[in-house]
Amino acid sequence: MPMIAFLLTLMLLLGVVIVLAYAERKVAAFMQDRLGPTEAGPYGSLQAVLDVLKLLQKEDIVPALADKGLFKLAPILIFAAVFAGFAVIPISPTLVPAGIGIGVFYLLAIISLDVIGLLMAGWGSNNKYAMLGAMRSVAQIVSYEIPAGLAILSAVMVCQSLDFQEISYQQGVLMNAFPGMGYETNWLFGIQALGIDTTNIGGITTWNIFRAPMLLVAFVIYFIASLAESNRAPFDIPEAESELVAGFHVEYSGFRFAVLFLAEYSMMVLVSLVAVILFLGSWNTPLPNIGSIALANWTTGTIGEISGNLWAAFWLISKTFVLLFVQLWARWTYPRLRVDQLMHLCWKVLTPVALVIVLLAGIWRLLMI
């Protein structure tokens, strides 16, 4: 069973990453008024697949003066760290690779292994660009973990759980189906005093950003910080092409480069998934029940049956793609931040705001019960 979950997640991830790599080029082309890939397949849709095939055929070059052990180990460690994070992500009400009770905490911890891999790659390459890229990358990821962690903490405080599956159930019409939450109630904006019961309305009204409106700010903070954690523009100083060639993976080629590339895109997918699960209602439908028109029930399906699984996976993945699109959009819209601007944003803007949000989330939780 764990093996099947492993393979399924890996296949799903590869599919999503290939679509994402294609989307990245097409979105970039659209924003710059170009056509992007057009030759391979209809509208160039096979371009990403062919790119992967090309990378796999290339020679695997290990520099003569590199620290060979570390150089070879680093891509594996980086990808393993990111991929291990997917273990706790629920895909549907009944489908989760490893439903451990402290999933959120585990995810935060396992991602920090990624940092070690980056240092290993930067050092092992024995190249000053790689070294500088790794240093910048690690400094950036370690600093932005703090606002990201605080934003996640505020969501966890509102939900009172570290289990991704429990947090998911709370944000929709299926809440009372979760063991131990049979008598919980969702109120509009989370305020019990308003007296509007939204437990059976579901849809967008029970998403975390609606249940506790200050989580909308937390969501924005998390999204910005997650851009920095996956080294995406406007936070791409670790691989700033004009200064550092390509950052920590400058010496990698062939299959090892493909693995690093895959890890980078998987990281984007992972942070978007976490944002969707914690703030945007996870696998729940955005459509609410309105009187007798039970849109939420129709677009949720039955738990445990194939309809429930398909609807949930559909909503989760489409919401994730919306966030991924925003990531691409930001990349081609904003110029790169300087190091001092980067640190200013992290420590003087995001962190204080996130601390206030944590305080507000604590107070809001008192209104909810």
Add this chain to the structure above:
Amino acid sequence: MLFYIFALLAVLSGAYMVLTRNLLYAGFSLLVTLLSVAGIYVLLYADFVAVTQLMVYVGGVLVLILFGVMLSSRVHDQSVMSESVNKVWGTVITFLLIVGLCYTILHANLHMLPWLQTADADVLGPEKSTVHTIGIKLMTDFVVPFEVASLLLLIALMGAAYIATDKQKV
């Protein structure tokens, strides 16, 4: 079985960390040690401790150590290697420690410990993790040590900020 794999990994990487001359390799083998110890914590039903270990030691302390080693690895064009010093005192103290630990373990009468006898039962019960219990204990029985530790960390933070400040302007 899993326990022996993790234990073997922890011991081997720990030994490598102590014996290697290259500071950076020592750092990376410390990674393996910490990961295998986290695995052992999970086997002991201490999931929260395991993840905290990853978070604090791997994500924080180890990254700092590696950063430090990398930044200071070439002083005056000479790679920094660890050297063996104080051989006599080191041997004596290690020997004493081993004797002390063996003495304690042999006299502990392990089979009579109450929590070991109930260890076969489902420790966690209906709870899915130990977080709730730890949280309640921290806010009731152990609130004073908890607050003192946080105060200590705050002092350390202020001290670090003070040392790092540019004192030119005074």
